[in-house]
Amino acid sequence: MRRFLNAENKKGAGSRVSGVGSDKALAYLLLGPTVFVLFALSIYPLIHAVSLSLQITSGGITRWSLQNFVRLVSDQFFLAALGHTLVFAVVALTLEFLLGLALAVLLNKQIRGRSFFRAGLLVPMMLPTVVVGIIWRLMLNPNFGAVNGTLKGFGLNTAAFTWTSSPRLAMFSIIAVDVWQWTPFMFLILLAGLQAIPQEPYEAALIDGSNAWQTFRHVTLPLLKPAILVALLLRTMDLLRVFDQVFILTEGGPGFATETLSLYIYRTAFRFSDFGYAAAMSFVLLLITNIISAFYIRILQAKESG
Amino acid sequence: MGRLTMRKFLKYLLLLSVLIATLTPVYWMLTISLKREVDQFAVPPRWFSFSPTLEHYSDAFLNRSFGQYLLTSMIVAVCSTFCALVIGTIAAYALARLKMPARLNRKLSLWILSTRMFPPIVTAVPLFLMMRDLQLLNTRLSLIILYTGFNLPFVVWMMRGFFVEVPRELEEAAMVDGDTRLGALRRVLLPLVAPGLAATAVFCLIISWNEFLFALVLTQTDAAMTLPVGIAGRVTQYEIKWGVMSAAGVVAMLPILVFAMAVQRYLVRGLSLGAVKG
Numbered sequence: 135m136r137r138f139l140n141a142e143n144k145k146g147a148g149s150r151v152s153g154v155g156s157d158k159a160l161a162y163l164l165l166g167p168t169v170f171v172l173f174a175l176s177i178y179p180l181i182h183a184v185s186l187s188l189q190i191t192s193g194g195i196t197r198w199s200l201q202n203f204v205r206l207v208s209d210q211f212f213l214a215a216l217g218h219t220l221v222f223a224v225v226a227l228t229l230e231f232l233l234g235l236a237l238a239v240l241l242n243k244q245i246r247g248r249s250f251f252r253a254g255l256l257v258p259m260m261l262p263t264v265v266v267g268i269i270w271r272l273m274l275n276p277n278f279g280a281v282n283g284t285l286k287g288f289g290l291n292t293a294a295f296t297w298t299s300s301p302r303l304a305m306f307s308i309i310a311v312d313v314w315q316w317t318p319f320m321f322l323i324l325l326a327g328l329q330a331i332p333q334e335p336y337e338a339a340l341i342d343g344s345n346a347w348q349t350f351r352h353v354t355l356p357l358l359k360p361a362i363l364v365a366l367l368l369r370t371m372d373l374l375r376v377f378d379q380v381f382i383l384t385e386g387g388p389g390f391a392t393e394t395l396s397l398y399i400y401r402t403a404f405r406f407s408d409f410g411y412a413a414a415m416s417f418v419l420l421l422i423t424n425i426i427s428a429f430y431i432r433i434l435q436a437k438e439s440g
Numbered sequence: 441m442g443r444l445t446m447r448k449f450l451k452y453l454l455l456l457s458v459l460i461a462t463l464t465p466v467y468w469m470l471t472i473s474l475k476r477e478v479d480q481f482a483v484p485p486r487w488f489s490f491s492p493t494l495e496h497y498s499d500a501f502l503n504r505s506f507g508q509y510l511l512t513s514m515i516v517a518v519c520s521t522f523c524a525l526v527i528g529t530i531a532a533y534a535l536a537r538l539k540m541p542a543r544l545n546r547k548l549s550l551w552i553l554s555t556r557m558f559p560p561i562v563t564a565v566p567l568f569l570m571m572r573d574l575q576l577l578n579t580r581l582s583l584i585i586l587y588t589g590f591n592l593p594f595v596v597w598m599m600r601g602f603f604v605e606v607p608r609e610l611e612e613a614a615m616v617d618g619d620t621r622l623g624a625l626r627r628v629l630l631p632l633v634a635p636g637l638a639a640t641a642v643f644c645l646i647i648s649w650n651e652f653l654f655a656l657v658l659t660q661t662d663a664a665m666t667l668p669v670g671i672a673g674r675v676t677q678y679e680i681k682w683g684v685m686s687a688a689g690v691v692a693m694l695p696i697l698v699f700a701m702a703v704q705r706y707l708v709r710g711l712s713l714g715a716v717k718g
Contacts, residue, residue: 160621161538168531168552168592175589176555179566186566240455253701254459257466260700261693262650264668268675268689269469272682280468283485314465319711326708326716364715375559378652382675396561396653403565404657416562423559 187413202414215398223373226312234320242328259318267382270311298384301391308380308392320365327361367430374423395419473686496683505662506688509670516580520587521644528595536603556593560653568657578664586654591644597713602636639706642699667692
């Protein structure tokens, strides 16, 4: 954990070997290509996006304007997409965290076949999201999908379960698919965190006569906090930008029911060629992502220095 | 004692049901890729009893363009991984070992990391316009360039961590013996971090192989499309050939699973960019 934020302390200390004078020049030479590539592929595009978002083209004339940002406030589709994204992120994050934590605690003890379970549970997370999309289109297909087929086998009437094509169930479906795919990620990070906790606090708690729940609440959770925050941070950022699975499963539909911000931005830019407005919306997404990650990192740093 | 065994039994039962819920959907796709159409649409679903056929695989990869998508995916993944490894490893070495102002080192490291944190859709629009201006739309080269950029921060952070873990003294001994800095890097340091380098390479291959948004935006022709885009294009059509889709899906999935199992030991580290040590 400490490596994440404090790793720099150990470095830059210099070398005791002679011939260090040319080190600095060599350092810049070796860092040059990386800095160049990242500048060309992320800083320059970002600046370009800012200028795109501040320009309006009408009648062949391009002029500077804040109109793209003004339009955001009154665009009901944008506001709906924002709402969908937040609902999706909050619900999926909560479910993935709780399930992942439960699984990690369950597998933390030395039990037979642990590495087998661990390897099996990791499969969904590694799959290309496009493949996840196909898998769940097959599973959730109302006519021949395995889910409805199995429910029918139990004698249920599945006519109402149209999953991804029903306005009411579509959001539920894409959340369920995300939970299926990404709970393993939470589980993996939290399991690693659990295994890094030393034995002594548990022995102390045992001597104090704490019961299992008290030990979990007052020993495990506080010591697991850094791993929890990293897992939540990384997941939150991925959830807010969700695109692939939704694109394959519902294309934002039916109607607009599952349109997320990334999808709406994609459509605005690449179907309607309104690059300026798409750029403006993407900055809202960037802003939200930054605020939330700054919030997590602040808690993380407070924890580390305290 | 009886209570304890009961608890253990319940625990295994629970774990087993989670495992089944996790793997069943993947298995279902596998069966669809091997079933004739009559069996695909059977109700109740046929989990085990069907006569397998490979016709969908030959249909997808010989009759349709999936073979070409597969080739593109491989070329793009391998080339971008190679470029990112070369460029990123030397930068990581500089950050881990060479003398420079500590503040600059820290700033640079965090800046490199931060470029990975943007939601990709933010840069998708300007990068699309850039590739259009460079006349690189619908080329494999455009994806190789972009994926090199995506993987770069990852390589720098992973490799920096691996370099830092090797004691300085080993290289210094080689340098006292007359090796140059880069000579010591090549002959002493790189062999020591070889497992980490291999794991990093595998992660890059997985990331490039799985990437979807940029491939979708930048490639629309059969000649330049990657496997995920090819699959997605067919899924969203009206009449879907489920067997063909599933066969393509299985082929897109298999190399990743093999790779992922190979780097299990480094998985936590890779997924958290070194923030949590597995």
